[in-house]
Amino acid sequence: MSNNAVCHHCLSEIREGSEIREVIDGVEYRFCCHGCQGVYHILHESGLEDFYKKRTDWRPGPPPELITEPDTFRKFIREEDGFLSLEVHLGGIRCASCIWLIERYLKGLDGIEDVRVNFATHRAVVRWDPEKIGLEQVINAFQSIGYPPAPALRSDLQKSLGREKRDLLIRFGTSAFFSMQLMLYTVALYAGYFQGIEETYRRVFQFIAWGLATPVVFYGGAPFLRSTVRGLKNRSINMDFLIFTGSFSAYAYSVAMIFTGGEVFFDTSAMIITLILLGRFLESSARERAGEALSRLITLQPDEARVVEGGERRMLPVSAIKEGTLVEVLPGERIPLDGEVVEGGSDVDEAVLTGESVPVGKSIGDEVFAGTMNIDGRLLFRVTRKEGETALSGIIKTVEEAQFRKAPIQRLADRVVGWFVPAVFLISASAFIYWYFNNGKLSVAVMNSVAVLVVACPCALGLATPLAILIGSSNASTRGILIKGGDVLETLVRADLILFDKTGTLTKGMPVVEGVYPEVSKEEILRYAASLERNSEHPIGSAVTEAYRGELFEVTEFSAVPGRGVKGRVEERVIMAGNLRFMKESSLTPSTEIMERYREVTERGKTVFFVAVEGEVIGMIILSDSLKEDARSTVNEIKRAGLRPVIVTGDNERVAREMASVLQVDDYYSEVSPVEKAGIVRDFRKSGSRGVIMIGDGINDTPALIEADVGITMGSATDIAMESADVVVIRDKLSLIPELLALSRRTFRVIKENLFWAFSYNIVAIPLAVTGLLHPIVSALSMAVSSLVVVGNSLRLRR
Numbered sequence: 001m002s003n004n005a006v007c008h009h010c011l012s013e014i015r016e017g018s019e020i021r022e023v024i025d026g027v028e029y030r031f032c033c034h035g036c037q038g039v040y041h042i043l044h045e046s047g048l049e050d051f052y053k054k055r056t057d058w059r060p061g062p063p064p065e066l067i068t069e070p071d072t073f074r075k076f077i078r079e080e081d082g083f084l085s086l087e088v089h090l091g092g093i094r095c096a097s098c099i100w101l102i103e104r105y106l107k108g109l110d111g112i113e114d115v116r117v118n119f120a121t122h123r124a125v126v127r128w129d130p131e132k133i134g135l136e137q138v139i140n141a142f143q144s145i146g147y148p149p150a151p152a153l154r155s156d157l158q159k160s161l162g163r164e165k166r167d168l169l170i171r172f173g174t175s176a177f178f179s180m181q182l183m184l185y186t187v188a189l190y191a192g193y194f195q196g197i198e199e200t201y202r203r204v205f206q207f208i209a210w211g212l213a214t215p216v217v218f219y220g221g222a223p224f225l226r227s228t229v230r231g232l233k234n235r236s237i238n239m240d241f242l243i244f245t246g247s248f249s250a251y252a253y254s255v256a257m258i259f260t261g262g263e264v265f266f267d268t269s270a271m272i273i274t275l276i277l278l279g280r281f282l283e284s285s286a287r288e289r290a291g292e293a294l295s296r297l298i299t300l301q302p303d304e305a306r307v308v309e310g311g312e313r314r315m316l317p318v319s320a321i322k323e324g325t326l327v328e329v330l331p332g333e334r335i336p337l338d339g340e341v342v343e344g345g346s347d348v349d350e351a352v353l354t355g356e357s358v359p360v361g362k363s364i365g366d367e368v369f370a371g372t373m374n375i376d377g378r379l380l381f382r383v384t385r386k387e388g389e390t391a392l393s394g395i396i397k398t399v400e401e402a403q404f405r406k407a408p409i410q411r412l413a414d415r416v417v418g419w420f421v422p423a424v425f426l427i428s429a430s431a432f433i434y435w436y437f438n439n440g441k442l443s444v445a446v447m448n449s450v451a452v453l454v455v456a457c458p459c460a461l462g463l464a465t466p467l468a469i470l471i472g473s474s475n476a477s478t479r480g481i482l483i484k485g486g487d488v489l490e491t492l493v494r495a496d497l498i499l500f501d502k503t504g505t506l507t508k509g510m511p512v513v514e515g516v517y518p519e520v521s522k523e524e525i526l527r528y529a530a531s532l533e534r535n536s537e538h539p540i541g542s543a544v545t546e547a548y549r550g551e552l553f554e555v556t557e558f559s560a561v562p563g564r565g566v567k568g569r570v571e572e573r574v575i576m577a578g579n580l581r582f583m584k585e586s587s588l589t590p591s592t593e594i595m596e597r598y599r600e601v602t603e604r605g606k607t608v609f610f611v612a613v614e615g616e617v618i619g620m621i622i623l624s625d626s627l628k629e630d631a632r633s634t635v636n637e638i639k640r641a642g643l644r645p646v647i648v649t650g651d652n653e654r655v656a657r658e659m660a661s662v663l664q665v666d667d668y669y670s671e672v673s674p675v676e677k678a679g680i681v682r683d684f685r686k687s688g689s690r691g692v693i694m695i696g697d698g699i700n701d702t703p704a705l706i707e708a709d710v711g712i713t714m715g716s717a718t719d720i721a722m723e724s725a726d727v728v729v730i731r732d733k734l735s736l737i738p739e740l741l742a743l744s745r746r747t748f749r750v751i752k753e754n755l756f757w758a759f760s761y762n763i764v765a766i767p768l769a770v771t772g773l774l775h776p777i778v779s780a781l782s783m784a785v786s787s788l789v790v791v792g793n794s795l796r797l798r799r
Helices: 034-045 070-076 096-107 135-144 154-195 199-220 222-233 239-260 266-299 391-405 413-439 442-455 459-478 488-494 502-506 519-533 539-547 580-585 592-603 631-640 653-663 674-686 699-707 719-724 736-770 776-798
Strands: 020-024 027-031 078-080 083-090 112-118 123-128 149-151 304-309 312-317 326-329 338-344 346-349 360-362 379-385 481-483 497-501 507-517 556-561 565-570 573-578 607-613 616-627 644-648 667-669 692-696 710-714 727-729
Touching (some): 020 034, 027 034, 070 083, 070 135, 070 149, 083 135, 096 112, 096 135, 135 149, 154 222, 154 266, 199 239, 199 266, 222 239, 239 266, 413 442, 413 736, 459 481, 459 736, 459 776, 481 736, 488 736, 497 674, 502 507, 502 644, 519 565, 519 573, 519 607, 539 616, 573 580, 592 607, 616 653, 631 644, 631 653, 631 736, 644 653, 653 667, 692 699, 699 710, 727 736
Parallel strands (some): 497 644, 644 667, 692 710
Antiparallel strands (some): 020 027, 078 083, 083 123, 112 123, 338 379, 481 727, 556 565, 565 573, 607 616
């Protein structure tokens, strides 16, 4: 064994002759390095030396050497009510005393409003006043006491959720396996109770049942046990307390009965744990899916960008790029930051921000946005907003805030657990006292008190809501509706307001040819346009070629001008097709009649492009995003169901007004950004609405989908919108929305019936158990029957 000294701070062994010695207040201290010596001085001067007395399970070793630049954290800072907050992952945490030290030390600094550290995840949230203390001082405060911070990345959270899900799956699988084996022996014991069984076999079967139930109760039920212990320490009780106590009571009673010759009820203790674990596993899966949506939003922004300096190009991290930097983006690449085009031109797919399917032409002077896709041209732009300040970052922050504010809806069963659990135990204890002092037999008193606990087992109560939701959700999935949350159906029932995004939700999201002007030249105009556009990949080109089915011209010298149109040569004649800007730049002026018609249709929100032959504009093609066939009927049914429809769109006021008029909707909002959409939803919720439903299909709708009480996306939606929503209508049929509302009402009605039965059963059965009229085995059978009633009632939803 070594006789070397150890460091006073980190307890590392110090080689002889290499220690740093210092006398402080008449006492000599030894340190392994100047870092530990410096940390000790901080603690000593701050009056926090109790840390050394409180620490337990400390693993010797110096704090990890991780020096982090404060700029690394800036994009993760949030501002609220004049304060800044930051979530970090801390290194160097060894035991619970570390949490005590961190919180005490940082709260003692002027300007720090609050610090909360999670020992299980090693994550800390710190909130400070920027007028009193800066980011660098906050970061240095962590580092100075040996706990270097790092940004709390979402990937860490996803890993944590994944671990939780795997743990629940293993516990459920193990519990289900042992429970199935247990039921084989339980059936034999039940049959022996009523028909007789040899004592030897009965004892063997009971011991086997004991062995099979033990891993279910203590391994499968470990999360419930831990939660129960924490609740008791905090003087609070929850459903976990009821679940574990009911299970363990049946288990403990059964163990006692093995040695006293009574009947055992190990099946009851095991099945409670197994069924509840299944529900917890499904809930964990839902939380993991919710986290994936935000992760996908974050990955839309590239990590690197091609910076142009002095004619040279080099790749730099996006986080290092400042405003004013020139960035080049080639076809097929995502734009890394917001900026203004200074050179080049291209069509850009901005669906991630606007939800609009038609690419937007970009040229010198136009704005481009981070996360959008450059389609067919080279763009050189000057950065106007750095990382963390882009429009995409605004969407991400709004999604994070909406998820944070969105409190889970309390289940109906949980609303009464606060009084139900202590009431059951009070009744059970009273039954024990009564029978013990009036009958004099301990076995009778124990049997009747346990009968109360077993008969009041929360199986029916626990199954009442989730089973109905599971069957209702499964029924919905057969119709092309995916319901992600257990509370969604309940929330749909009380909702009184439904907001529709326009493009891709009420409309098909793809342009179609609505008409040609002048009508007499329709065949000629369409033929020329389709001949040119068949070489284009633009959605407008696809719409034109779809509208004309005749024989096409051979086109030579074809070229596309991004954001303008196309041109080519047909039989030695120059043909052009494009927007008004393209015509004017080519020194072509449409006739007065064509321009009058142009102003008329654009006033109604239509898209127009012109066709010119040999320098003369011969006409124009009118396109629109057509209404879905079932949009009108869906809106009408929603009105009849008592909900108020509202249209929310990023399109201009003319388009929104036209759509509202066609669908006979009184309220609409136009020209709203993704963040503003979420704000509109938030305002409706604050104004006293019983429930707000949002229906959208694009990433731009994601903040509003999460902010709403229920977010619904259609089958044509982006992956991120689908993952962020509570409901996904896979078949892309609006007519399924009224069906969803009807199904939610039926499901909620069944839930209330189940809960009525579960509580009524307890109200009747518990007094019978108290009076000694129910043997524990009859109580267990009654409990099983009560669960079967709930199951049978819920199965009605499958019709």
